[in-house]
Amino acid sequence: MKVTMEVGNDGVAVIKISNPPVNALAPIIIRGLKEKYMEAMNRDDVKAIVVTGEGGRFSGGFDINVFGTVHKSGDLSALPSVSVDLVVNTIEDGKKPSVAAIEGLALGGGLELAMGCHARISAPRTQLGLPELSLGIIPGFGGTQRLPRLVGISKAVEMMLMSKPIMSEEGKKLGLIDAVVSSEELLKVARSWALDIAERRKPWISSLQRTDKLGSLSEAREILKVARQQSRKTAPNMPQHQVCLDVIEEGVVFGGYSGVLKEEKMFNELVLSSTSKGLVHVFFAQRLTSKVPNVTDVGLKPRHIKKVAVIGGGLMGSGIATALILSNISVVLKEINTDYLQKGMKTIEANLRSLVTRGKMTEDKANKAFSIVKGVLDYAEFKDVDMVIEAVIENIALKQSIFSELEKVCPAHCILATNTSTIDLNIIGDKTTSQDRIIGAHFFSPAHVMPLLEIVRTAKTSPQVILDLMTVGKAIKKVPVVVGNCTGFAVNRTFFPYSQGAQFLAHLGVDVFRIDRVISNFGMPMGPFQLQDLAGYGVAMAVGKEFASSFADRTFRSPLVELLVKSGRNGKNNGKGYYIYEKGNKPKPDPSVLPIIEESRRIAKLMPGGKPVSVTDQEILEMVLFPVVNEACRVMDEGVVVRASDVDIASVLGMSFPNYR
Numbered sequence: 001m002k003v004t005m006e007v008g009n010d011g012v013a014v015i016k017i018s019n020p021p022v023n024a025l026a027p028i029i030i031r032g033l034k035e036k037y038m039e040a041m042n043r044d045d046v047k048a049i050v051v052t053g054e055g056g057r058f059s060g061g062f063d064i065n066v067f068g069t070v071h072k073s074g075d076l077s078a079l080p081s082v083s084v085d086l087v088v089n090t091i092e093d094g095k096k097p098s099v100a101a102i103e104g105l106a107l108g109g110g111l112e113l114a115m116g117c118h119a120r121i122s123a124p125r126t127q128l129g130l131p132e133l134s135l136g137i138i139p140g141f142g143g144t145q146r147l148p149r150l151v152g153i154s155k156a157v158e159m160m161l162m163s164k165p166i167m168s169e170e171g172k173k174l175g176l177i178d179a180v181v182s183s184e185e186l187l188k189v190a191r192s193w194a195l196d197i198a199e200r201r202k203p204w205i206s207s208l209q210r211t212d213k214l215g216s217l218s219e220a221r222e223i224l225k226v227a228r229q230q231s232r233k234t235a236p237n238m239p240q241h242q243v244c245l246d247v248i249e250e251g252v253v254f255g256g257y258s259g260v261l262k263e264e265k266m267f268n269e270l271v272l273s274s275t276s277k278g279l280v281h282v283f284f285a286q287r288l289t290s291k292v293p294n295v296t297d298v299g300l301k302p303r304h305i306k307k308v309a310v311i312g313g314g315l316m317g318s319g320i321a322t323a324l325i326l327s328n329i330s331v332v333l334k335e336i337n338t339d340y341l342q343k344g345m346k347t348i349e350a351n352l353r354s355l356v357t358r359g360k361m362t363e364d365k366a367n368k369a370f371s372i373v374k375g376v377l378d379y380a381e382f383k384d385v386d387m388v389i390e391a392v393i394e395n396i397a398l399k400q401s402i403f404s405e406l407e408k409v410c411p412a413h414c415i416l417a418t419n420t421s422t423i424d425l426n427i428i429g430d431k432t433t434s435q436d437r438i439i440g441a442h443f444f445s446p447a448h449v450m451p452l453l454e455i456v457r458t459a460k461t462s463p464q465v466i467l468d469l470m471t472v473g474k475a476i477k478k479v480p481v482v483v484g485n486c487t488g489f490a491v492n493r494t495f496f497p498y499s500q501g502a503q504f505l506a507h508l509g510v511d512v513f514r515i516d517r518v519i520s521n522f523g524m525p526m527g528p529f530q531l532q533d534l535a536g537y538g539v540a541m542a543v544g545k546e547f548a549s550s551f552a553d554r555t556f557r558s559p560l561v562e563l564l565v566k567s568g569r570n571g572k573n574n575g576k577g578y579y580i581y582e583k584g585n586k587p588k589p590d591p592s593v594l595p596i597i598e599e600s601r602r603i604a605k606l607m608p609g610g611k612p613v614s615v616t617d618q619e620i621l622e623m624v625l626f627p628v629v630n631e632a633c634r635v636m637d638e639g640v641v642v643r644a645s646d647v648d649i650a651s652v653l654g655m656s657f658p659n660y661r
């Protein structure tokens with residue numbers, strides 16, 4: 001971790017940040033920048049300054065570890081003073097001009113440092129962005145002020161609120177970047193640009209002083225008003241969005257410097273918020289999932305997986321096949337008859353089409369992807385596959401016979417994975433002698449969209465096989481979390497009590513729609529009853545049975561789902577559940593479900609004295625989520641996960657548990 005400075009014969013000092021892998025601006029780097037800048041300003045042989053990053057990356061921003069330290073101690077003094085002291089006073093208002101030579105990425109504090117310079121030269125395809133809101137904070141080195149001044153308020157708001165980076169080519173069009181040049185020429189162009197500014201052949205521009213892109217006050221206020229309304233809907237529990245807009249407005253109304261001061265004040269408040277604690281935790285926790293003791297730290301190298309067979313072309317199988325071909329892994333999709341096979345292939349095609357329609361992929365790429373999946377009805381193609389993922393219905397005998405067949409038809413190195421969500425892997429592999437190659441690849445529906453891949457290992461699964469599946473998972477842009485073999489594995493097991501708690505409350509007399517409202521206001525994408533509608537009651541009953549037999553001591557056998565099925569309801573599938581589903585409309589609570597719930601309450605006899613209990617919203621939340629926390633503790637206690645934070649990531653990515661909580 002260091003900052004170096006070299007002064008050339010041309011009179012340009014090149015200050016270089018070196019803190020691999022992303023040149024994060026750790027406090028020691030910030031001190032180094034200040035020292036080198038002071039030296040450059042004081043040396044007579046320096047006319048201009050270029051600031052850059054070592055190793056092809058400008059900077060990934062302020063060192064996020066420092067937020068972790070502040071969260072633990074509650075003490076803000078660990079945050080260095082950068083915004084005014086370094087960026088405004090030393091760089092932007094310095095007596096010598098600075099040019100940022102940017103390559104790879106300039107994110108957060110990295111881009112803010114570059115915006116404090118008097119020009120920015122970038123290599124092609126460089127990521128530029130201010131993703132601070134995704135960490136529960138706002139930009140804190142003046143980004144809320146300089147970005148709107150360089151690209152206009154509308155674009156700046158979009159980039160900050162969505163934490164979405166742009167590429168340097170777009171940055172050039174917007175005015176964030178002054179020139180895009182090849183990596184080889186980057187330093188040369190930046191040096192001469194800096195000299196041109198020093199010698200007044202190019203303008204000496206302080207971003208903070210600019211107003212030309214801000215538009216009129218009324219225009220600015222209108223953009224901010226619309227953004228506030230949208231954020232209230234899209235990010236209702238996240239204070240940083242409204243704060244960011246307020247801080248931008250401060251600068252528009254009272255000038256950039258006032259904006260910088262307000263930004264600093266609000267930044268310090270947000271750093272201590274529970275939102276920031278949650279989001280920073282998730283940032284590191286997600287990266288930790290790729291470190292699995294005795295798997296990733298024992299010198300193993302992942303083997304190359306070129307061809308994968310997927311057995312079963314249903315919803316899961318076709319989704320898994322889609323995810324694989326999208327990342328250029330050839331797939332053989334096996335079904336038992338032509339009808340099912342055609343259906344599976346059509347689903348894959350439809351998955352790809354929908355990505356094209358939504359502008360997420362080009363037609364050409366979709367066609368290419370579809371060309372590397374082959375539908376088959378027998379095992380002939382299995383002779384050279386590197387991995388099989390079985391995704392047939394949850395039937396033990398069927399899975400057992402498939403796995404003993406696979407052992408015969410696949411090569412000896414082939415990984416034998418199952419997408420089961422409930423069945424014990426030891427039972428599935430019972431009729432084989434390949435237990436070391438058997439592993440769970442538990443995808444979440446829709447498999448080509450949901451980001452989590454729960455990798456289930458048994459005591460016998462070999463570390464090499466685990467590593468290979470983790471590598472495939474990453475290649476297909478999933479976050480693999482390695483878990484142990486138990487009923488429901490980590491996610492379904494932890495969240496089983498979620499619907500249980502909700503059912504229990506409903507039978508104590510609490511309105512199901514109120515329960516759903518409380519839970520979705522907390523931040524889950526929907527409440528437990530709407531989720532049950534979405535999954536279908538067949539799933540609820542099957543899973544319920546499985547858990548009841550494994551965890552009889554903590555299962556509430558609710559009569560409700562059976563009563564619903566008897567009355568002809570099957571949730572979203574047939575448009576009738578707790579809610580009414582009509583095309584194009586949001587689900588509406590169905591009052592005609594209430595008598596069925598009443599009947600269920602009469603059967604369960606849980607209400608004290610036959611009267612509904614009275615509970616607060618907070619109590620509803622705790623009744624539904626505390627049992628989930630308890631189950632997570634059991635999951636940890638039994639060693640199902642490597643570390644507590646793996647359950648957090650699995651919950652966030654598999655259940656869409658709000659990451660800021």
Ligand SMILES: C[C@H](O)CC(=O)SCCNC(=O)CCNC(=O)[C@H](O)C(C)(C)COP(=O)(O)OP(=O)(O)OC[C@H]1O[C@@H](n2cnc3c(N)ncnc32)[C@H](O)[C@@H]1OP(=O)(O)O
Pocket residue numbers: 021022024025060061062063064065105107108109110112131132135138139140141143284287288
């Ligand atoms: C005051 C300022 O306004 C506040 C800020 O600047 S807050 C920081 C804003 N910056 C960000 O949010 C960027 C965060 N980083 C990222 O999005 C991604 O890491 C990246 C796009 C830079 C690189 O992605 P990728 O190449 O996939 O590598 P990734 O695995 O994520 O990161 C590599 C390592 O760098 C670390 N890292 C990345 N950015 C970091 C940062 N800003 N601070 C500290 N560590 C960081 C990661 O934790 C990881 O460490 P590990 O190897 O020990 O797990």
